[in-house]
Amino acid sequence: xxxxxxxxxxxxxxxxxxxxxxxxxxxxxxxxxxxxxxxxxxxxxxxxxxxxxxxxxxxxxxxxxxxxxxxxxxxxxxxxxxxxxxxxxxxxxxxxxxxxxxxxxxxxxxxxxxxxxxxxxxxxxxxxxxxxxxxxxxxxxxxxxxxxxxxxxxxxxxxxxxxxxxxxxxxxxxxxxxxxxxxxxxxxxxxxxxxx
Amino acid sequence: xxxxxxxxxxxxxxxxxxxxxxxxxxxxxxxxxxxxxxxxxxxxxxxxxxxxxxxxxxxxxxxxxxxxxxxxxxxxxxxxxxxxxxxxxxxxxxxxxxxxxxxxxxxxxxxxxxxxxxxxxxxxxxxxxxxxxxxxxxxxxx
Numbered sequence: 001x002x003x004x005x006x007x008x009x010x011x012x013x014x015x016x017x018x019x020x021x022x023x024x025x026x027x028x029x030x031x032x033x034x035x036x037x038x039x040x041x042x043x044x045x046x047x048x049x050x051x052x053x054x055x056x057x058x059x060x061x062x063x064x065x066x067x068x069x070x071x072x073x074x075x076x077x078x079x080x081x082x083x084x085x086x087x088x089x090x091x092x093x094x095x096x097x098x099x100x101x102x103x104x105x106x107x108x109x110x111x112x113x114x115x116x117x118x119x120x121x122x123x124x125x126x127x128x129x130x131x132x133x134x135x136x137x138x139x140x141x142x143x144x145x146x147x148x149x150x151x152x153x154x155x156x157x158x159x160x161x162x163x164x165x166x167x168x169x170x171x172x173x174x175x176x177x178x179x180x181x182x183x184x185x186x187x188x189x190x191x192x193x194x195x196x
Numbered sequence: 197x198x199x200x201x202x203x204x205x206x207x208x209x210x211x212x213x214x215x216x217x218x219x220x221x222x223x224x225x226x227x228x229x230x231x232x233x234x235x236x237x238x239x240x241x242x243x244x245x246x247x248x249x250x251x252x253x254x255x256x257x258x259x260x261x262x263x264x265x266x267x268x269x270x271x272x273x274x275x276x277x278x279x280x281x282x283x284x285x286x287x288x289x290x291x292x293x294x295x296x297x298x299x300x301x302x303x304x305x306x307x308x309x310x311x312x313x314x315x316x317x318x319x320x321x322x323x324x325x326x327x328x329x330x331x332x333x334x335x336x337x338x
Contacts (some may be wrong), residue, residue: 028275032268039264043255061267068271128250135251150210150248156217174208182244 016081049093142177197223211241
């Protein structure tokens with residue numbers, strides 16, 4: 001199920017708008033308030049896109065540096081701040097995914113459940129690694145569509161806006177992504193039955 | 197909704213009705229009530245959903261706090277070293293400045309061009325025009 005929501009979040013679009021106006025004028029406390037509100041979900045998005053903590057941390061920080069430097073470019077007419085923020089993050093992720101890199105994924109390293117016995121834990125970790133590897137092999141935009149709709153809980157219209165595509169194009173990306181994953185993980189049902 | 201359309205919906209949004217777009221959700225839920233095939237397809241989709249849930253480990257609040265403080269410190273350092281003005285193409289102020297600079301450049305070019313290629317003395321000009329038009333004729337007369 002989707003990850004927990006940052007308790008400091010929950011602001012309305014008007015609050016974001018007012019804060020962004022102050023940030024554009026160089027108001028650093030306003031920037032701090034904005035960063036506290038949105039950093040958590042930005043980091044989650046980057047982690048799920050990249051699969052590597054180091055990359056995700058750099059991208060989340062770079063996103064907020066850009067907000068500080070380019071706040072004047074944002075207009076309420078361009079959409080919700082969240083959408084703009086996610087667009088910057090996704091673009092940074094896609095840019096980095098184009099670079100050659102090794103396929104080591106460390107997203108799952110700390111996702112252990114201390115409540116289950118070692119054998120089941122090892123099997124669960126193996127399953128997590130397979131899922132992470134399968135997702136990492138998806139083309140960047142398919143991965144972005146999946147993460148935005150599935151994990152970030154955006155509506156299809158919001159996710160399409162982030163990716164600057166139509167809702168139909170987004171749906172096509174989602175279908176391709178899920179079909180690819182399903183074929184790569186076709187024995188998953190049985191394995192999940194064992195490890196659940 | 198037919199089962200094929202329902203399968204397409206599952207292929208895009210997974211088995212959780214919460215993620216289904218509002219317009220199709222009602223029709224899909226109605227189909228689920230009457231179709232065993234649809235229920236089976238939904239169960240299959242939920243298997244993949246379970247797998248994807250594993251990609252969403254919580255981010256520790258301590259780590260978020262550490263990264264956040266780094267960002268805040270970095271931006272504060274930038275702020276204290278003076279504002280960075282990046283031209284905003286939508287901002288009218290930027291356009292006005294660019295237009296003034298452009299107009300000044302054009303004016304400078306025009307003045308420079310006029311001075312360098314200033315008015316030719318009238319006598320010389322007449323001779324030149326005569327030579328251009330009647331050059332060969334004059335030479336014949338000589």
